[in-house]
């Protein structure tokens with residue numbers, strides 16, 4: 001392509017993209033209270049298909065409505081001092097949000113996934129009922145991309161297997177075997193450091209904050 005044609009194309013591109021975005025506005029998915037929101041029976045069906053790992057979520061500080069010195073409120077506030085404890089709660093995120101951009105709000109329900117089949121069931125349920133779907137691992141997203149009110153959450157926290165691979169060769173690659181580690185979707189960096197460095201004496205590069213999720217960072 002000639003340089004002049006390339007520049008003309010590049011100059012026209014933003015206008016072409018504007019046209020596209022006007023033609024396809026974001027679609028609103030079904031939210032709690034909408035007519036299409038799944039019935040109690042439908043949620044029961046999902047509960048059965050994920051082996052009882054479907055959890056209905058409340059706001060993390062809902063207990064504070066009964067008073068800031070109520071036991072529920074005291075327990076919720078205490079969590080703010082322990083990042084690992086916060087990460088163990090499907091309704092928490094590690095940041096409260098950004099002013100005028102987003103604020104942390106829990107999903108309506110979470111599938112506390114332990115298997116691939118749980119994730120498949122959650123994705124299929126969200127597709128069938130046209131729900132918002134969000135994935136959360138470590139819950140440290142600064143942009144709020146693991147927080148979506150009224151959504152169904154795939155919570156990967158318990159999928160934290162760590163497997164050391166002394167002679168790893170990527171599938172269909174003819175490269176020499178080398179040490180590697182395979183980490184589950186919900187593993188935190190502390191899981192990786194513990195297995196790779198503390199126990200196996202090798203090195204793995206992650207973040208400084210050990211409760212950050214491996215998959216989210218990668």
Ligand SMILES: Cc1cc2nc3c(=O)[nH]c(=O)nc-3n(C[C@H](O)[C@H](O)[C@H](O)COP(=O)(O)OP(=O)(O)OC[C@H]3O[C@@H](n4cnc5c(N)ncnc54)[C@H](O)[C@@H]3O)c2cc1C
Pocket residue numbers: 094095134135136137138139140141142145146156185186206207208209210211212213214215216217
């Ligand atoms: C308190 C704090 C400390 C931090 N410290 C560091 C640090 O020391 N070093 C550093 O590099 N960064 C740091 N970060 C930034 C952090 O690495 C990124 O925000 C990272 O994306 C968080 O990943 P997560 O899994 O913890 O978060 P999440 O919010 O769970 O996930 C982040 C994004 O990844 C998506 N996601 C997560 N898991 C999956 C999956 N299995 N499949 C598909 N999508 C997935 C989520 O949907 C979301 O969009 C920090 C952030 C916070 C809030």
